[in-house]
Amino acid sequence: MRTAVYPGTFDPVTNGHLDIISRGLKLFDHVIVAVLVNREKHTMFTVGERMEMISEATRDVLTGRIKIISFNGLLVNYVRDSGADAILRGLRAISDFEYEFQMALMNRKLLKQVDTVFMMPDERYSYLSSKLVREVASFGGDVSVFVPDFVGKRLEAKCGGRPHV
Ligand code: PNS
16 A cells, blocks of 8 residues: 655645645655645645545545645655655646655655656646635636636635735
């Protein structure tokens, strides 16, 4: 049984994240989606809301192969304690590479047995990010192709038509 931890902020979950989860499930028996409880970074959605949206969005594939958890502090501590085999991350473009490269090597320095597996999302999502989705939604733009419908509604409700980036 192989398990990957897919960490992120998921503020909110996008179709790009969901694409990576389903690709990850082709390589791993279990994917643990690890939502960062980020005290310092301002997030639009609370950790509970972010987890709930991932849970709703993965309901159809929630066959016991996906677990959604929140974590604080160092990712490698959670990876070690959970006994997972790898970290899963999406890689969209060259611009992601440097940050991801640094994180992957730092995580491996901190926990030498852990490798990061990168997967490329469908090209439709190669320019998609939660930050851009929040920005577009906050100005009343259409985000329906980027996030599940119910997430679009949550964004609309949260923004209330006001810029909220
Ligand atoms: O979705 P994001 O914001 O790109 O995810 C970044 C995340 C959560 C993977 C990263 O910030 C993280 O792992 N934070 C936990 C703290 C940690 O372990 N930092 C050292 C990473 S090298």
